[in-house]
Amino acid sequence: MSKILILGGTTEASALAEALATRGDDAVLSYAGRVANPKAQPVPTRIGGFGGVAGLADYLRNEGITHLVDATHPFAATMSRNAVEAAADAGMALIALTRPAWTAEPSDDWQHVADIDAAVATLTGPRRSVMLALGRMHVAAFAAQPQHRYLLRFVDTPEGPPELPDHRLIVDRGPFDVAGDVALMREHAIGVVVCKNAGGTGARAKLIAARELGIPVVMIDPPVLPKRVQVEAVADVLRWIDHAADLGV
Numbered sequence: 001m002s003k004i005l006i007l008g009g010t011t012e013a014s015a016l017a018e019a020l021a022t023r024g025d026d027a028v029l030s031y032a033g034r035v036a037n038p039k040a041q042p043v044p045t046r047i048g049g050f051g052g053v054a055g056l057a058d059y060l061r062n063e064g065i066t067h068l069v070d071a072t073h074p075f076a077a078t079m080s081r082n083a084v085e086a087a088a089d090a091g092m093a094l095i096a097l098t099r100p101a102w103t104a105e106p107s108d109d110w111q112h113v114a115d116i117d118a119a120v121a122t123l124t125g126p127r128r129s130v131m132l133a134l135g136r137m138h139v140a141a142f143a144a145q146p147q148h149r150y151l152l153r154f155v156d157t158p159e160g161p162p163e164l165p166d167h168r169l170i171v172d173r174g175p176f177d178v179a180g181d182v183a184l185m186r187e188h189a190i191g192v193v194v195c196k197n198a199g200g201t202g203a204r205a206k207l208i209a210a211r212e213l214g215i216p217v218v219m220i221d222p223p224v225l226p227k228r229v230q231v232e233a234v235a236d237v238l239r240w241i242d243h244a245a246d247l248g249v
């Protein structure tokens with residue numbers, strides 16, 4: 001009998017949970033506990049870190065997990081690396097459910113950078129109106145460029161004010177829509193958008209809005225992840241679970 005652990009936190013993870021619940025599979029979805037009220041799921045959830053590779057390997061064994069699905073965000077590199085190691089330790093089948101990186105269209109004005117620090121460096125120069133669509137974790141790095149007017153978008157209201165002298169804070173969670181992001185960028189006269197190349201549909205609206213408004217984008221490339229079996233469709237995960245079960249994996 002299969003028991004599936006989904007490492008969640010993305011639109012794809014939620015879609016997989018929905019599909020597994022519909023089939024009546026025994027599954028649990030795991031959140032890190034990064035936001036106050038994570039989205040409700042149609043399968044049982046667990047919230048919080050496992051305690052590194054060893055903690056995850058113990059969880060897999062103790063909970064009788066038979067299939068591990070890493071459906072975390074492309075920038076959740078530590079979790080994905082831990083999943084590869086823990087699956088190997090526990091002799092567990094692992095698959096990643098991910099999404100392809102976004103690619104620019106001819107009318108887009110994107111500057112690709114390797115990481116947050118490189119994105120900060122692109123903002124050297126006179127004051128601009130900058131939309132930081134990066135969430136809460138990386139705002140402090142942009143204090144190195146305090147001259148700008150920043151528009152921030154967080155999932156939760158932060159305990160203290162963000163450390164940027166001139167900022168506006170929107171508290172909202174995706175998935176976002178194009179009309180909403182066009183209105184937001186117009187209202188704040190955004191001159192540049194800084195974002196992660198997250199792929200998927202939940203955060204893509206801002207890129208379409210930037211394209212419509214002719215706004216340049218600083219696009220942070222995703223981290224390199226370890227080699228693992230990976231697919232981009234829920235149906236491929238279901239086939240993998242059923243096939244592995246046939247083989248008695």
Ligand code: 3Y8
Binds near residue numbers: 009010155173
């Ligand atoms: C806690 C759990 C679903 C999943 C929805 C996706 C889409 C909407 C768009 C912008 C970009 C950003 C951020 C974003 C999006 C989806 C997806 C996605 C980007 C929730 C969620 C959790 C998180 C964690 C949160 C991070 C932050 C990143 C905001 C749930 C809502 C910027 C990533 O306050 C914090 O500490 C937030 C931290 C990690 C990145 C950061 O650096 O701040 N996601 N987001 C998960 C956990 O605890 O394990 O409630 O749904 C999930 C979603 N956020 O099922 O519908 O699939 O990616 N999430 C980015 O892509 O750049 C917003 O504003 O345009």
Ligand code: NAP
Binds near residue numbers: 008056073082
């Ligand atoms: P990360 O940096 O790769 O992971 C840091 C630690 O958080 C992990 O070592 C693990 O702790 C814990 N963790 C991460 N994801 C977890 C999960 N799904 N279940 C249980 N523990 C988890 O991760 P992150 O970038 O902070 O992302 C955290 C969560 O937000 C993930 O669910 C991810 O899918 C979601 N998310 C992240 C982004 C992003 O931009 N990073 C965007 C959208 C959604 P232990 O070592 O103690 O096990």
